[in-house]
Amino acid sequence: MIDLYTWATPNGRKVSILLEELGVLYTAHPTNVLPGNPKPSWFLEIAPNGKIPAIVDGDLALTETGAIMIYLADKFGGFLSQETHQRAKTIEWLMWQMSALGPMQGQAFQHTVAHPGKAVAAEKWILAEVNRLYCVLDAQLSDRDYIAEDYSIADIACWTWVARSDWARIDLADYPNIQSWFSRIHNREAVKRGYDVPHKAHVIVS
Incomplete structure (x- = not known):
């Protein structure tokens, strides 16, 4: 089960759409860390840059949408060619x-x-x-x-x-x-x- 920390922004929606396309089980945690909102210490442990989206997959915490999307596409085998x-x-x-x-x-x-x-x-x-x-x-x-x-x-x-x-x-x-x-x-x-x-x-x- 993947934990997704996200918010209703274009970047946040990239990952939830990909997870839905891949058919992967996940729990979404809307996390408002937009400018002006405090960044809780527990979230900074997951995402040191303090931005959404972020995922936790087992012992891996990952941020940055490009890195997350490549990781998920490779792990679950979809939407990124191996050619x-x-x-x-x-x-x-x-x-x-x-x-x-x-x-x-x-x-x-x-x-x-x-x-x-x-x-x-x-x-x-x-x-x-x-x-x-x-x-x-x-x-x-x-x-x-x-x-x-x-x-x-x-x-x-x-x-x-x-x-x-x-x-x-x-x-x-x-x-x-x-x-x-x-x-x-x-x-x-x-x-x-x-x-x-x-x-x-x-x-x-x-």
Whole structure:
């Protein structure tokens, strides 16, 4: 049984969706350690950086979504090819999400939702950069159903962020390949279940 410490954020939802797709037994513990909330000592023992998601699998405590997703996909044999080239391309796009799409869209949230109008020039630049990244993803999906050929952890990682495209004032109709891909994944039952996990599980009290 895996323990998942998570919250209703794009990063938190990546892992619950993957666990649902893999059919793995787990217990979800919604853990609000967002900025402004205290980080309990018991959680810092699991996740020294104080961020969700984190998992505990036996004697292994693991943080960082990329590391968690690769670990789970390898351990349970799904959504990450063992063929060298296919595996490399999947990990490439997983890293793209973590280094580009996620951070830029997270900054867009700060400028357009949390602190609108506070830094107009920065807001304009970040929104332009997010749109550029959506163009990159739309081009990648122009001749395939999924980002790295087969449905994979790269799709799950990117999908949870595209699900909050409103943070960057993105209209998916402007990106038809992404829109089709998004709907294809949204219709998966495991994705629907995993997306709602933080709202339905019990809350850990610090």
